[in-house]
Amino acid sequence: NAGVMQNPRHLVRRRGQEARLRCSPMKGHSHVYWYRQLPEEGLKFMVYLQKENIIDESGMPKERFSAEFPKEGPSILRIQQVVRGDSAAYFCASSPPDRVYEQYFGPGTRLTVT
């Protein structure tokens, strides 16, 4: 059973460009979470999604950030018009429907905005 997959592992964008981060949860997992880790800090919750639904987006910035988890395909975290402050590691985690207290993390995507 493959773990949580994230791609790309490293992403470089110029200011003003769009960044798309992908997360494929573990097989059978229907809950996906996105977290952001700024340098030398802990992870901060951004958004929690189930298939086709956003359950909790209390940690998402109000502008430029969006997330989806379609019926088919990976979850996408989209950052429009990136700024230098968006440079961080973005982690995705997934949970199975019957053991929702477990969260398995992907390897993260390191976004660098130049």
Add this chain to the structure above:
Amino acid sequence: AQKITQTQPGMFVQEKEAVTLDCTYDTSDPSYGLFWYKQPSSGEMIFLIYQGSYDQQNATEGRYSLNFQKARKSANLVISASQLGDSAMYFCAMRDLNTGTASKLTFGTGTRLQVTL
């Protein structure tokens, strides 16, 4: 609101010795879960151990044990017989269990552990 505090930014331990990483938490929820994750230099987050607020016994997983003191709101991680491969960042985290559905994890700022020869 939930809060996790890790007061040790960095710790050193000699190989084969035991080390305790501190974690205190604050929550108004009666039912919660506490987690420890390891983040090596490669960057991935590795789940180590879990403790539920109603668990009667302290959790153990191999060389990891969680010293859970509910009245003091502390959930310290004890690593026995340290190995060089234990050198990493360690994060304490918690989540609310009340909702019956999955919910977000709240993380501390982490402790960087360095194991020396």
